[in-house]
Amino acid sequence: MVTVSQLDEGAPKPARSRLSGYADILRLTKWEMLAEETILLWVPRAFAEATDGLKRRGFIALTGAAAASIIPAHAQAMPVIGYLGSESPERYSSRLGAFRDGLGQSGYAEGRNVAIEFRWAQGQYSRLPSLAKDLASSQLTVMVAPGGAEVALAAKSATATIPIVFEMGGDPIALGVVDSLSRPGGNLTGVSSLSVEVSRKRLEFMREVRPGTKVFAVAINPASPTSASQLKNLHVAADSLGLNLVVLKASTEPEFEGMFAAVHEAQAGGLVFSSDPYFTYRSRQLAALASRRGVPAITQSRDFPLAGGLMSYGGDFHQSHHHTGVYAGRILKGEKPSNLPVQRVTKVELFINLNAASALNITFPSSLLSSADQVIE
Amino acid sequence: MSNTAPRSSLFIRYFSTLFAAAVIPLLIAGGSDAWFGYHDQRARLNDVLDAEARLAAEKIGDFIDGIRDQLAWTVQLPWSDNPGDRRRLDALRLLRQAPAVESLSLVDAKGKERLFVSRIGLNRIEGGDDHSTKPAVRGALSDRTWFGPVTFQDGSEPFMTIAIAGTRAAAGVAVAEVNLKFIWEVVSGIRVGRTGEAFVLDRPGRLVAHPDIGLVLQADEAAQKPLQILRAAILTRSGQAAAGQDIAGNMVMAAMAPIPGLDWSVIVTQPLAEAFGPIYTALRRTGVLLIAGAALAAILAYWMTQRMVGPIRVLEDGVAQIGAGQFEHRINLATSDEFERLATRFNEMATELSVSQERSERINRLKRFLAPQVAELIERSGDDRVLDGRRVEVVAVFCDLRGFTAFSVRAEPETVIRVLREYYDALETVVSDHGATLINFYGDGAMILVNAPVSCVDPALRAVNMASDMQKSMQSLLAGWRALDDRLGFGVGLAMGLATVGRIGSQGRLHYTAIGNAVNLASRLCSSAEDSEILIDRAAASAVGSSIPLIELDPRTLKGFDQPVPVFAVTTGRAARTEI
CATH class of the missing domain: 3.40.50.2300 (Response regulator)
Structure with a gap:
């Protein structure tokens, strides 16, 4: 087919942007005119531009800057329980077992997330105050003073700041360990049994x-x-x-x-x-x-x-020592001894x-x- | 592209419409789902908490009932003066059976204490103290069962006195001190949901039982204030779970149930976060689905819009290109829909435009080179194939002015040009009227073809008539010019015969012409013709026949012809001139 450009080489092409521009030059048939109208109605020029622009812009990529929150991993020192015993570990073994049960119930296990420092008076109750002071001088989170009023009083005399959990048979108020069972106050709380009363x-x-x-x-x-x-x-x-x-x-x-x-x-x-x-x-x-x-x-x-x-x-000493362990655990978790009422083992x-x-x-x-x-x- | 583009675009319109069409139902569905889900869950939460509260109340009621039943055993038989050891054994067994009972006193019908057993204190037999005025005994005697107020021993441990009278007044009354700490075993065993709990308040709102026994033992009424507020909140919404704060200040949903017989309330709580966890989960799920749905809708809408707008863009581009004159451009759309049809139409239009353009260009080109009459002829016929070379019987007509050369030397150039223009105009008019083809002007002469390139009927007759008209027309012109030069004249010669006709020319020039004996003869006849004379050869004359009267002149010797050529003349021309 012979094309215009072949016929008219070299001649500058008329840069017409509208069909109407050549509609008067070329004899357009009726439907051609109609088609032109259709185009003018249907194809707004901006259309293509808009779509083009949108394409260029594309989708806005939402790149959320993920703020990497780095929690400084402080080496958490293991909390230490100071355990003051009036006797030897052998004599305390069943009580220690109950205590560890209670500690475990609060989520603590010796060596895993808590260390226990022991002091044993080996039956010489007069040594208890000095042992308690010795314990108090080390970095303790809580001092556990089970096994009677002597131990509790020794612990109380050794520190007024370190929380103390006692375990005893008598009436803690009468013995001057705490002022109130419901609100012990100070740094002491603990468990008492009814042994003395009975x-x-x-x-x-x-x-x-x-x-x-x-x-x-x-x-x-x-x-x-x-x-x-x-x-x-x-x-x-x-x-x-x-x-x-x-x-x-x-x-x-x-x-x-x-x-x-x-x-x-x-x-x-x-x-x-x-x-x-x-x-x-x-x-x-x-x-x-x-x-x-x-x-x-x-x-x-x-x-x-x-x-x-x-x-x-x-x-029931098993119960009282168990509760002692539970309370020690709760104090390790941050509870204040003054908010923990003295528990009485009624059994x-x-x-x-x-x-x-x-x-x-x-x-x-x-x-x-x-x-x-x-x-x- | 044009910068007067309209600001709104079909893309945005279609996109937003499609997007809205997909997203609005989604939003409505998601929203109603969330709304109804919330209400269902809220209702379910009410039911669950209510059931839990009643269950807890039943459990605690069972605990108290257990003690009461145990006590009832001890007041089945009437007291005698010497009850023996059996009562004591029963009482001791009761302490063994009911660990919450700390002490028990049995009072006879007269209100005298007959037996007292305790875990802590010393037992008494036939103590004989008068208990008849004690509220426990009086209460039990009037109501059969009497529950004392909750007291906190040493300000810490909750205790309550339970008294129960026998079916017969003679059986007396059993009065038990009950350590309520033992309810802890019941309460701590109650789990509401995952982390919910139950607790018990007595009539004044003091904490009687709580999973955290420490809270009970603290017996701190100020600290328990939130629980009383919570209870009040539940009471204002009868039968409905209420939101409030627990003792630690956490937001909880709570429901309540009374313990029958006791003026205690069992309240079950569930942390708000847990209670509404399923709702939040459902809302989150709905939200994620909505977002995903919206994203999908956006993608679909984008895709659909692209499908819609893409072809329109292609069409627009195509039309723009066609509009810019690139008729060879074809719009390629295979969408199998109206767009493709429209594209096909556009392509057809482009083809048509291309053909039109090509034709127009060719005609324009031809017009530039060919005699206007020929070009117009071709333009009219729309086909330049008539210009193709062929051998055809033509009538060649030649005419020229006599004495023009001498006139042109004498006359002013303007006059010469004017005369020539009038001459040409007149000739063209006549030629055009007769449908002949004016091949060329050369100086004062012109060559006209009849029957080529456009064939016609009876070309000789037509040619002769035309020649006559030419003479007529010219003679009237010449009459006007006599004032300028009376020696001017006009002669015509025509001959008929086979001739080769067609376009001839070089790159820059193009001619349509005829080559043949008849052409030469016509030219010679024209030269030989005198003013107002039309000379015709034998072939034309015989073709004319008797239609027009012709006069046969003496054969003439013409240049290029060996033999004298027979010549005919049209009489009209001379007659006309004679008349003038």
Whole structure:
């Protein structure tokens, strides 16, 4: 086909932008004119430009500058629990187990996210204050003072700033450890059991076991801060029960032998131990002595009947030490001891050892047997 | 591109329309979904919390009922003067069975304490104290069961006295001190949702039981204020869960249920974040779906708009190019729709335009080189193939002015040019009237072809008539010119015969002409003709026949012809002149 450009080489092309520009030059047919109109209606020039522009601009890429928040990884020093024990780790082992259970319940495990610094008085309670001071001088997050009023008081005297969690049998208010159970105030809180308060119940139980006797011996540790109040309670109870008491004192192991001998000398029906950690941690020893001497005895701790003693009535140390662990954990988490009310372990448990009873020729009345939490046969 | 582009564009219009068409229903659906979802979830939350509260109340009620049932055992039989050991064993067994009971006193019908057993204190048998005026005993005797107010031992541990009277007055009353701390075991076991909890408030709004036993033991009424506010908030919306703050100040949803028999309220709470977690999750999901839907709609709308606008752009570009004269441009659209049809139309139009343009160009070009009459002829016929070379029988007509050369020497150039222009005009008019083709002017002469390039009927007759008209026309002109020069005259010669006709020429010039004996003869006849004379050869004369009267003159010896040529003359010309 012959094209215009072939025909008209070199001639400048007319730069017409509108069809109408050549509509008068070329004879457009009717439909060509119509088509032109259609185009003018349908194809606004800006159309192509707009789309073109949009294409050029493209989509706005939203590049969110991801602010990399780098949390400075401070080497978190492991919190340290200072554990003040009045005895040796061996004697504390069951309590330590309960304590670690409670700590674990709060999410702490020794060596994993908490360190425990131990101080052991090895039964020499006079050493407790200096050990407590020693502990307080190291970097502690919390001091745990389980095992009686002596430990709690020693810890209290050592620091007024480091939070202290105590565990004891007596009334913390009466012993001057805290001012209030609900709002302990200061840097102390802890767990108390009802062991001290129930020493009179031990006398009552002993009387039931030995109904024919009016004289009973009572073992007191004069070194204990609770001894005076317990002795008073026991005397009141003895009066109301119509009994006579022989008070025997022992604050060291060598005195135990003499104490058991004195029971026989006094012709007492049995030996009722007041609540005292020193006695409690020597339950095995006491049980052995009691069976050797043939003395019916009752102490505060289940350890005693479990070791062959006759019976026990007192607070559940497993619970109290467990709660101590829980509280230590809560303080590690940042709670203030003043906001943690002193917890009282209300559970009081009666343990009876029937083997010991038969060795002593004792028949337990059914009222006791039915009340017992555990009967060892 | 033009910068007078309209600001609004189809792209934006179509895009927004399509986008809106997709997004608005999506928004409506998403919005209503979120709205109804919220209300459903809110209603469900109400139901769940309400059920949890009632369940918790039932559990705590069961706890209290358990103690009450235990106590009821101890007041089944009437008191005798000597009750024996059985009562004591029952009482001790109760302490064993119900650990929350710290102490129990049994009072006979007269209100005397007959038995007291305790976990802490010493047991008493036949204590004999008069308890008949104590509210517990009086309450139990009148209502069978009596619940004392909650007291906090040592300001910490919650205790409550429960007294229960036997079915018969003679059975007396059992009064138990209950350590409410034991409800903790019940309350701490209640889980509302994942992290929700339950707690118990007594009638004045003191915390009796809470999963965090420390809060109870603190017995701090000021700290428990939020819980009382929460309870009040629930009470204002009967049966509905209410939002409020718990003791730690966290926002919670809470519902409440009373404990039957006790004026206690069990409140279950669930952190707002957890309670509305499913709603938020649903809202987030809806939001993400909306965003995704909107994005998809945008992409689709963009795509659709592109599909719509793309072809229009191609069309526009194409039309612009065609408009700019590029008729070879073709709009390539394969959209199988109206656009493709439109593009096809445009392409057809471009083809037509191209053909028109080409034709016009060629004619313009021809016009430049050919005699205007020929060019016009071709333009009229629209086909220049008539100019192609061929052998055809033509009538060649030659004419010229007599005495013009002498006149042109004498006369002023303006006069010469004017005379020539009038002469040409007159000739052209006549030639044009007769449909003949004026091949060329040369000086005072002209060559005219009849039957070529456009063939006609009876060319000889037509040629003779034309010649006559030419003479007529010229003679009248000459009459006007006599004043200038009376020696001017006009002669015509025509001959008929086969001749080769066609375009001849070089790159720069183009001629349409005829070559043949008839052409030569006509030219010679014209030279031989005198003023107002029309000389015709034998072929033309015989072709004319008797239509026009002709006079046969003596054969003449013409240049280039060996033999004398027979010559005819049209009488009219001379007659006309004679008349003038």
